[in-house]
Amino acid sequence: MFYDGFEKTKGDDNKLKDLKENRELLVYRSLNARSVLDEEALICLRQLEKGFQGEKYFEQWLKENGGDGIVLSDLLFEISGSFVQIDSLFIKHDKTYVFNVKNSEGDYFAEGERWSTPSKKEMKNPLLQLKRSEALLTRLLQDKSIKFPLKPFVVFVNPNFHLYNAPMDQPIIYYPQLNRFAEKLNQKRGRLTAFHDMLAKKLLDSHVEEYPFLKLPGYGFEGLEKGIICPKCIFLYTLFNNRNFICSNCKTTEPLLPAVLRAIGEFRLLFPEKRITTDQIHEWCKLVLSKKTIRKILFAHFKHIGRGRSSHFVDKKE
Template identity: 25%
Template structure:
């Protein structure tokens, strides 16, 4: 299963416990749409690669510092990370697939992209150019060569792109399966060492995925349903219930969720039974936390 970014998860938590700015609400909506599009692509791709030796690396991030520094044009510590939605090694070639789940139509004219109202839209192909350039440098630093194709996928089947250019690096939903069926074929050679080298250079901590600036005291306290953001109601000593979803959730699962949320929001916060009790608005007692921790059921 593809994981959400830390920033995405932070905004989901803050949406339940804090008043987000209009900008951050839009950011969350974009992240939700992007994640949904990536899951759709994963499902379509999985039908072709399951049971094969095709390699699929999801959400690959690396810093140009991991490339040969002689090939860079600015200091390593000033370089932003490079993000690739999907790296796929199939047919003894490397494919990158960037997924765009836009819910609006676009126009293409004279090598430029436009919104329906005529305003300029940032050329999405520029992202592919950057990716290709930095991946080539990364592979040179690894002393590895492989044929590479960089592809932009418009995954929303309800989107229309008027005057879409006939370019191999652009795929729309209507012809995605046809394109995948031609490219997603067995590798004749073993590319596990390449995959391992890529993973060893994956960026573990991204510069923009740091702790939230929201203070603990500013957060709404309580226990909430992660599916619908509704506040949970205590049913008995052992479980909570979401009145909206009708889902019953064991107390231990609620405590684990609270601990995870605190770590996602700010890793500098010292998680203690007292802090968890405060965060839950006293729905979870210190004794409950200590007891489950002593029994080895909680880890913090």
């Protein structure tokens, strides 16, 4: 489990749109380290982690096995007032593959459009989600006057997934079929041209960073445990010897600067509306006893504005 997303700031020029933890997952991870989540939130966190692992696996798989093409992961578009999230797009010379990636595990039964577990717990039918994605994406391309075929698939990346009574004629790729799918992807060779780069660029330009209706558990600054989270095991550091933080859980040591910058990133992620001040960050980082140290870091990495009580820090670019 890694925890490297907190340094992400606005304007991150992620040219090819590699997969990163989204805000929802990062907030849940942070709250889990700093408070006691209820059962519902814990289930949500587990699902987000699992989905992320599945998408990460598939992104890597596509890059290694898909041949020439442009991989764009985790895109969010707003099309005529509707939001659509796409796990993965793969632009090949002759078409764009649209993947809805599922990391579901265990046995499921298909009865028509209804998919459920043996205990009758229903799973959202990913084929219906896929159809919606395809329809909205088609509209997006039309709006941009781009003619290029889309080929949608649901991909089950977990080897422990099984669907009984699975429909035969549906665009589904199961884990054991991945190798054959790779052969198909590599059968027809063709060069990527400026057109494909333009298509990728237009799609990235349309990508919106954050779903505005995220449902997050309620939290506030006061209610969260302060300190800096160990990036390896996601426990709070317990020791700081004026140079390094030391994790008593996994024995990781980390120098002051990257740890404090990550904690500031996490603070901004959790509290985008709060001002960054020396006092606030000093309290947030907890183990760094010297306020002067915190102030020095803020001055070096952010732009200082205001005076006296309104003094605070913003991005250097702002």
